[in-house]
Amino acid sequence: MPRPLVATIEIAAMQHNLSVARQQGEGARIWGVVKANAYGHGLLRGMRGFAAADGLSLIEFDNAVCLREAGWRKPILMLEGCFDMADMVTASTYHLEPVIHCVEQIVLLEHAMREHLVKAPFDVHLKLNSGMNRLGLAPAAFQAAYARLRALPGMRHISLMTHFANADGPDNPALPLARQVGCFLKNTRHLDGTRSTANSAMHLLQSSQAADWARPGIMLYGASPGTRTAASIGLQPAMTLASELIAIQEVEAGDAVGYGSRFVATVPMRIGIVACGYADGYPRQAPDGTPVLVEGIRTRLTGRVSMDMLMVDLTPVPSAHVGSAVELWGTQLPVDEVATMSGTIGYELLCAVAARVRFEERSAVDALQLL
Numbered sequence: 001m002p003r004p005l006v007a008t009i010e011i012a013a014m015q016h017n018l019s020v021a022r023q024q025g026e027g028a029r030i031w032g033v034v035k036a037n038a039y040g041h042g043l044l045r046g047m048r049g050f051a052a053a054d055g056l057s058l059i060e061f062d063n064a065v066c067l068r069e070a071g072w073r074k075p076i077l078m079l080e081g082c083f084d085m086a087d088m089v090t091a092s093t094y095h096l097e098p099v100i101h102c103v104e105q106i107v108l109l110e111h112a113m114r115e116h117l118v119k120a121p122f123d124v125h126l127k128l129n130s131g132m133n134r135l136g137l138a139p140a141a142f143q144a145a146y147a148r149l150r151a152l153p154g155m156r157h158i159s160l161m162t163h164f165a166n167a168d169g170p171d172n173p174a175l176p177l178a179r180q181v182g183c184f185l186k187n188t189r190h191l192d193g194t195r196s197t198a199n200s201a202m203h204l205l206q207s208s209q210a211a212d213w214a215r216p217g218i219m220l221y222g223a224s225p226g227t228r229t230a231a232s233i234g235l236q237p238a239m240t241l242a243s244e245l246i247a248i249q250e251v252e253a254g255d256a257v258g259y260g261s262r263f264v265a266t267v268p269m270r271i272g273i274v275a276c277g278y279a280d281g282y283p284r285q286a287p288d289g290t291p292v293l294v295e296g297i298r299t300r301l302t303g304r305v306s307m308d309m310l311m312v313d314l315t316p317v318p319s320a321h322v323g324s325a326v327e328l329w330g331t332q333l334p335v336d337e338v339a340t341m342s343g344t345i346g347y348e349l350l351c352a353v354a355a356r357v358r359f360e361e362r363s364a365v366d367a368l369q370l371l
């Protein structure tokens, strides 16, 4: 029998979240971000969930080829651009649209065109470093980079993009959002091309900013990009990580639970052993008290998460037995809550679900069949 640990992916939730992003966008076209294996949900599930998106965007060239081979015909944006000449050739062959974020990538593209390694027309996304200081050309180098790309014979569309560092919470004096927006507008004002700026946080914050395309990621999976909860935004969790109790221990006051004996019972209690550990992607940093649902009832983690198991307090669930259903996160327990308790963000937990976890999928069609 397989382990009872299962990640269930709701395609209908992804479709719903995409429609929320669309309503928010006031006409902006949507790049559905499917990098990192669709944030851990599975690349092709992302493709199905976001079939109505205007394009998909990701980092990994092998996965972009998978999307084309699986039948995705709409645009594909490569968020970090080409890493080498082979990627340029792949981009040309499969009509992928790479970001150009540094001069080295312009040199690579010029070389590729000179040597006829890529064929026209070629579409690129020129990225401005508007203050985050991660990827993008410096403002002072932006116009020249644009002109250099424009001069290439096979060049068709040059889209203009940037990325915001602080759209997910209170304004940050180290880099106010308005400064980044101002920098982008100033440096792209005279240039021809569609604009694409917003990740989920920015998209939710400021839908009417000067953008033709938005690039929502995390919100499409039903988790929050920042301070507002996903539910308050009307998002539905796309992944539920669920397991079962595989054993129960009765402990007395003074008994300790798990590695390092971090949790010590102060009263007699039942401890449930759940088939899910850090080798499945559950955060080892989770402290005692992290919420876990047993038979739909909220209880708490007790003791250190081990590689394959974790332990929970069964006091609030007297009916719990070996085989009782456990939700680690998902439709009833927001992944963001577990993440916050563990000192991280929902993104990291979703992306880190391990390869050994069984994935199941509920599609909209299955939902209809249940009626």
Ligand SMILES: *Cc1c(COP(=O)(O)O)cnc(C)c1O
Pocket (backbone or CB within 6 Å): 033, 035, 079, 163, 198, 199, 200, 201, 215, 216, 217, 218, 219, 225
């Ligand atoms: C990952 C990514 C996004 C999506 O970010 P979310 O916070 O998940 O919405 C948008 N743009 C770029 C360039 C990215 O790398």
